[in-house]
Amino acid sequence: MRVALLEVRDVRVQFGGIVALDELSFDVDTHQVCALIGPNGAGKTTLFNCVSRVYTPTRGTIRFLERELTRMEPHEVASAGVARTFQNIALFPKLSVLENVMCGAHSQSSVGPIRAMLGLGTASEERRLRDQARSLLARLSLETYADRLAAGLPYGTLKRIEIARSLASAPRLLLLDEPAAGLTHGEVDELAATLRGLREEFDLTIVLVEHHMGMVMGISDHVVVLDLGRKIAEGTPAEIARNERVIAAYLGTEV
Amino acid sequence: MASRRKWTSFAVAMLVLAWLAYVPQFYGQSELVPWSEALYFSIAALGLNLLTGYNGQISIGHGAFFGVGAYTTAILMEHNAWQFLPTLPIVIAVALVVGAAFGFPALRLKGLYLALITLGIAALFPDLVNRFASKYGTAGTSLIQPPRVLAPEWASGFAEADDQYRYYMLLVVGVVMLILAANLVRGRFGRALVAVRDHEAAASTLGVNIARVKVGAFAISAAYAAVAGSLSVLVNGSANAGKIEVFRQSILFLVAVVIGGTATVAGPVIGAYVVVFGQDFAKDIFDDKPELAPAVFGVLLVVLMYVLPDGIVGGWRRLIARRSRSDGLPPLPSASPAH
Ligand SMILES: Nc1ncnc2c1ncn2[C@@H]1O[C@H](COP(=O)(O)OP(=O)(O)O)[C@@H](O)[C@H]1O
Ligand SMILES: [Mg+2]
Numbered sequence: 001m002r003v004a005l006l007e008v009r010d011v012r013v014q015f016g017g018i019v020a021l022d023e024l025s026f027d028v029d030t031h032q033v034c035a036l037i038g039p040n041g042a043g044k045t046t047l048f049n050c051v052s053r054v055y056t057p058t059r060g061t062i063r064f065l066e067r068e069l070t071r072m073e074p075h076e077v078a079s080a081g082v083a084r085t086f087q088n089i090a091l092f093p094k095l096s097v098l099e100n101v102m103c104g105a106h107s108q109s110s111v112g113p114i115r116a117m118l119g120l121g122t123a124s125e126e127r128r129l130r131d132q133a134r135s136l137l138a139r140l141s142l143e144t145y146a147d148r149l150a151a152g153l154p155y156g157t158l159k160r161i162e163i164a165r166s167l168a169s170a171p172r173l174l175l176l177d178e179p180a181a182g183l184t185h186g187e188v189d190e191l192a193a194t195l196r197g198l199r200e201e202f203d204l205t206i207v208l209v210e211h212h213m214g215m216v217m218g219i220s221d222h223v224v225v226l227d228l229g230r231k232i233a234e235g236t237p238a239e240i241a242r243n244e245r246v247i248a249a250y251l252g253t254e255v
Numbered sequence: 256m257a258s259r260r261k262w263t264s265f266a267v268a269m270l271v272l273a274w275l276a277y278v279p280q281f282y283g284q285s286e287l288v289p290w291s292e293a294l295y296f297s298i299a300a301l302g303l304n305l306l307t308g309y310n311g312q313i314s315i316g317h318g319a320f321f322g323v324g325a326y327t328t329a330i331l332m333e334h335n336a337w338q339f340l341p342t343l344p345i346v347i348a349v350a351l352v353v354g355a356a357f358g359f360p361a362l363r364l365k366g367l368y369l370a371l372i373t374l375g376i377a378a379l380f381p382d383l384v385n386r387f388a389s390k391y392g393t394a395g396t397s398l399i400q401p402p403r404v405l406a407p408e409w410a411s412g413f414a415e416a417d418d419q420y421r422y423y424m425l426l427v428v429g430v431v432m433l434i435l436a437a438n439l440v441r442g443r444f445g446r447a448l449v450a451v452r453d454h455e456a457a458a459s460t461l462g463v464n465i466a467r468v469k470v471g472a473f474a475i476s477a478a479y480a481a482v483a484g485s486l487s488v489l490v491n492g493s494a495n496a497g498k499i500e501v502f503r504q505s506i507l508f509l510v511a512v513v514i515g516g517t518a519t520v521a522g523p524v525i526g527a528y529v530v531v532f533g534q535d536f537a538k539d540i541f542d543d544k545p546e547l548a549p550a551v552f553g554v555l556l557v558v559l560m561y562v563l564p565d566g567i568v569g570g571w572r573r574l575i576a577r578r579s580r581s582d583g584l585p586p587l588p589s590a591s592p593a594h
Contacts, residue, residue, distance in 0.1 A: 052460045078462030090457035092450050094518070103446045107462030113471055116442045117435040126442055169461060 011060035104168030300523035302479020308517035311452030316373030318505035324481025354477025516566025
């Protein structure tokens, strides 16, 4: 039997009276782009928060590479191979763009405070992290921003910086929360091409939350549709585009 | 460009260091006291800046950690006949443990609540000391006056007087503590401090162990305050924990950090000198009415914060940024915490 990279099983998340996710199950296979779509409030970000251990599901399990993510501490998820971006940009505004990306590599280094204070072998380690961050910035055409503060740059640029930062942890699985929000049409196409390239280059599996249907249909191998915390459909983009329930609940006239 | 700035900062630091090394030759014994105070104040402010400036955890209780250092050194010297320097590792170890012990409950608190709780530490500390240290102190009080550190024979070339020698000890420890702090904030741990301050969820997603970083910051900053307290014994010849004094010190450390510039390496040191000499200055203005000094000092602080809301270093950086813009060069980041 083939084993999925990410296995979401019967996940339920409850906030007081609100059921944000209800009996949600789906698999993401290695090297797939899996889109997670649904109207606002469907529970997409909540699922990301469960995978990255910001939240703990009320019930259910999430397995990644056959390891139980729900049993990990939040900071252990990065070194397990999961990285994400945030729907509302979550860069560190007082750090430079380069330092933000270097932060992304936190799990890839182990210099603790004592070694840092004494400066034992830290110079070469810093150089390694800086070089790696620079090449990631270059890969996403961001090298001109390296020494700028992460605050106050255009929205689309910030979104790409967040992608660069998430790649710095050398992830197997990348969770992208609405990366195309606020981008122009041209930028959306560019982003889709970039993501396709990154998947090949870094051998990534991607879960993509996105409202931009053109991008979703163009880039994904698999689509999971949520509505009010429940999965209402899943399948290939073509199947989803034909699905009556999806059209009724969500897509309307968009496709 | 960036490297030119680095060399400029280095040159300025060397000039300042040369001046500070010259101070004991230039000033007499009584005038040397505030210079010595400013040194240990700088160390406490450096440590508090790691916690409050870089990591965003406010503490108005570091006067207590300062006291822990002062008492540890004083008791070891007075009752165990230790030399001064060997007490420092003990002071650091004790403060790391005590600091971590306070760092854990602080994990559940933020902002004003944390400020209030740490204020409580400063308020309780003198009572604790009175209970436990009075068996060591003079006439059943908590005042401990260990033997003074005297200038050894070999130092007679540069420090004939004991207070000169003690000043140089402070200066050396201070420079070491500054270098350690600068190293710390420059690398991975320093970035983690800032990341946790500015976005906890993002930081933990990147693999930062929030609890470890926050407790670590508390412990390290407590150790800085304690080393400062330890050195204060060198200057004042005593350890004491007056209720008002612990409280006042706790606030002045925070003032030094904010006035100098939070989350900058040089800021807290500059702030410490402003706090120490600003109070002297305030005393001198109406020297027939000493009760006015705190008010004058307060006005000085208000004016400083009004003119330089992001502290002296922050203001300096804005000035440089404006100058380089008018040179037609691209703008520098207005404040980067890591250098
Ligand atoms: N921390 C929280 N506390 C209470 N309710 C929440 C919390 N996070 C999400 N929710 C609720 O869960 C539901 C799903 O939200 P979310 O996952 O953000 O949706 P989506 O990302 O699909 O737009 C919404 O009703 C939202 O209000
Ligand atoms: Mg969302």
